[in-house]
Amino acid sequence: MxxxxxxxxxxxxxxxxxxxxxxxxxxxxxxxxxxxxxxxxxxxxxxxxxxxxxxxxxxxxxxxxxxxxxxxxxxxxxxxxxxxxxxAQPEADDIRDVYSARLVIEPGAIRYGARAADPAALSAVRAAYREGRGAAEVGDWTGVAAANQHFHRDVVALAGSPRLEREMGRLLAEMRLVFQRMPQVREFHEPYLDRNGEIAAMLTDGHVEKAADELARYLVAARDQLLDAYARLPGGTGPATPGR
Amino acid sequence: MxxxxxxxxxxxxxxxxxxxxxxxxxxxxxxxxxxxxxxxxxxxxxxxxxxxxxxxxxxxxxxxxxxxxxxxxxxxxxxxxxxxxxxAQPEADDIRDVYSARLVIEPGAIRYGARAADPAALSAVRAAYREGRGAAEVGDWTGVAAANQHFHRDVVALAGSPRLEREMGRLLAEMRLVFQRMPQVREFHEPYLDRNGEIAAMLTDGHVEKAADELARYLVAARDQLLDAYARLPGGTGPATPGR
DNA sequence: GATTGCCGGATCGTTCAACAATCCTTCAAA
DNA sequence: TTTGAAGGATTGTTGAACGATCCGGCAATC
Incomplete structure (x- = not known):
């Protein structure tokens, strides 16, 4: 040329x-x-x-x-x-619904995703875990939370579906709204960092069923922890939209 | 009172x-x-x-x-x-994406859905299959197509997540657009009717992993059949939006 | 015949002003 | 304390207008 x-x-x-x-x-x-x-x-x-x-x-x-x-x-x-x-102000039922959706999409992406064995996609999952590990080492818990979202986003990217990724983006945006009311960022993220690493390792080793099942258990635990904390919020859990 | x-x-x-x-x-x-x-x-x-x-x-x-x-x-x-x-006029890449999403959501709902063992939800899946069987018996292939959508809708309802059901509704709406260009309704639905019945039976018998894996194979076959037919459409598969 | 440039028409994206409907707050009366 | 009315704020909608964009048709040029 x-x-x-x-x-x-x-x-x-x-x-x-x-x-x-x-x-x-x-x-x-x-x-x-x-x-x-x-x-x-x-x-x-x-x-x-x-x-x-x-x-x-x-x-x-x-x-x-x-x-x-x-x-x-x-x-x-x-x-x-x-x-x-x-x-939007997510309430307990919203949290339940978001987690019900994630409980299908995330393990489903691991088990059935078109890119579930793609080295580049798996590498992104590991990178998101390492990003969280790095943030935790310098005590940047906001950074840990962001990396955690990247981890879950990248798990869903295993699906190889832009439509599904967009929907996951919406679910993650709702999660961020949920966490706006949670001052204790560390408490909600630290226990899951190691589990992210284990899931990433299972994926890398090709143990997709184990990884999917572990992620399902993780999401159930996270949901229950969140619902518990939500029930103890000041002002309780009223309607999803307050007065003006 | x-x-x-x-x-x-x-x-x-x-x-x-x-x-x-x-x-x-x-x-x-x-x-x-x-x-x-x-x-x-x-x-x-x-x-x-x-x-x-x-x-x-x-x-x-x-x-x-x-x-x-x-x-x-x-x-x-x-x-x-x-x-x-x-x-919207879905093209081949749209079909691939829709199926990639469905390949995660539908088997995922069977394997991990909150209502995957709920008798009422399973009953709805069976009813949708019977609806399709009934329509086929009177040669109403449009009715078979509609019942097929109900079947898949009801599979996703196993997730117990209104958010996920709404997204599935959008994917099914896109499938209807895809089929607008397919005059041969019977050809695209008849082969899957029995398979719907088998999946419903596996679900009823509690063989969730078998049902999920069979549904994944089914979706792959359906996708490939559709892509093959799409490639042979008159006018080919141009941009997703025609001129005015 | 093919290509390019120009013009006119259609219509989309946005703005503005206005009005009816709805809702909430405040105040007065019972 | 409760109820009802009035006033104010603002949302949902309408219609007119304008600038920007795009497309099609036509004429000129190669």
Whole structure:
């Protein structure tokens, strides 16, 4: 390939990229709010008034509505008709449901996933475990929590299904909302770090059934620990959406 | 309980019900379009112009946009920025992805589902199989196809997770779009009817691992048969969204 | 005949203003 | 203390308008 052809190829690639970079305003607003929630700057139960949000972000109220609807579809927010949109506040039944879904998806991905024997996918699972180990060694428990999510995300990536990965992303976003109300990050993550390592090792050694069964037991234990802590929260576990 | 108390109770129940019956216009529009697609009156690739739709349904264009966005989030429609919204037209990669997801979720629900041993849930699976058997006996292959979807829906219900059931509903909606392009309903469903019955029997007999593994093989076979037929479609398998 | 450039029309994404409906809070009356 | 009414806030929807984008058709050029 000559230099002239390479230049044309570069220009075409750049043009194609520029065509995909234009992001509609509503999507930008949704991205922004999603990040605010994910980083816990927007707390569970917080109300997002359309008017104020439009003024703050310099977009019209209609655009805000579109963005909020997108996040409602992702279950990050919840819309109460005629009352407003709130950051979702998962309650005990939500936790049970999320774990019921994870209990099928995660061991299922290990046992039946199209990439369950793919060295690259397995390597990502191990890397996520090591990321958590590294964070724990410097006492960065927020980092341990993040790495734990990467671990579970990468387990589901064994499925080789973008659709399933997106749904898992939604479940993990809900888990982050759950943990917003849990100050004791260390308590909920430290006991599972070694278990992540064991599961990763079983996977690497090809013991998929053992790994799947161990992960199922792990998820049951984690769910029960969370439900126990939730039941002891101040203010109890009321409706999933508070008053304004 | 006296008659006067019963009347008050009735009135209160009626009032509570009326509070939940008010459906926002955008949601009614989305429900309407969803049904048109599910019943194949709106074909894959069809374009849905906002203006015309608003005039036809007597709602404003903004309300149409909200409804369309909801269906885009469900993957029933696909939005091409600045060009319009189209009924999604799954291509080969979409089929691969949907099956990769189902290959994890369905056997996973059998193996790890919270309701995998629940007699009522297992009874629903058997009933769906019998529904298909009944439809086949009168040559109603559309009915066989519908019963087949109920079968798979009810397998996933073994998970005991409303979130997972909703996601499965989306995957099944996509399968219906796939089959819109397949005139030979009988060919794609008849071979699997007996297999549905075998899986249901294994479940009833408590052979969950055998049932899960058989379902995985079934899904692989179904996927490969579909991909083979898709490759032979007239017009080939182009981009997932046609021109206007 | 094939390619390129321009123009017009259609319509999408967004904004704005307005209105009806709903809900919540506050205050006064019983 | 309870009930009812009024006021204010805001949500759901409508309609008009405008800028941006895209596509198709037509004419000019090679």
């Amino acid at each position: 000559t230099d002239a052809n390479a230049a044309v190829q570069d220009a075409l690639a750049s043009l194609a990229a520029s065509r995909t970079v234009v992001v509609p305003a509503a999507e930008r607003v949704a991205d922004r709010i999603r990040a605010e929630v994910a980083e816990a700057r927007l707390r569970v139960g917080a109300r997002l008034p359309e008017q104020a949000l439009g003024a703050a972000l310099q977009v019209s109220r209609n655009t805000v509505r579109e963005a909020l609807s997108q996040l409602v579809a992702e279950r990050v927010l919840i819309r109460v008709p005629n009352r407003g949109v709130f950051v | 006296t008659d006067a108390n019963a009347a008050v109770q009735d009135a209160l129940a009626s009032l509570a019900a009326s509070r939940t019956v008010v459906v926002p216009a955008a949601e009614r529009v989305a429900d309407r379009i969803r049904a048109e697609v599910a019943e194949a009156r709106l074909r894959v690739g069809a374009r849905l112009p906002e203006q015309a739709l608003g005039a036809a349904l007597q709602v404003s264009r903004n309300t149409v946009r909200e409804a369309l966005s909801q269906l885009v989030a469900e993957r029933v429609l696909i939005r091409v920025p600045n060009r319009g919204v189209f009924v």
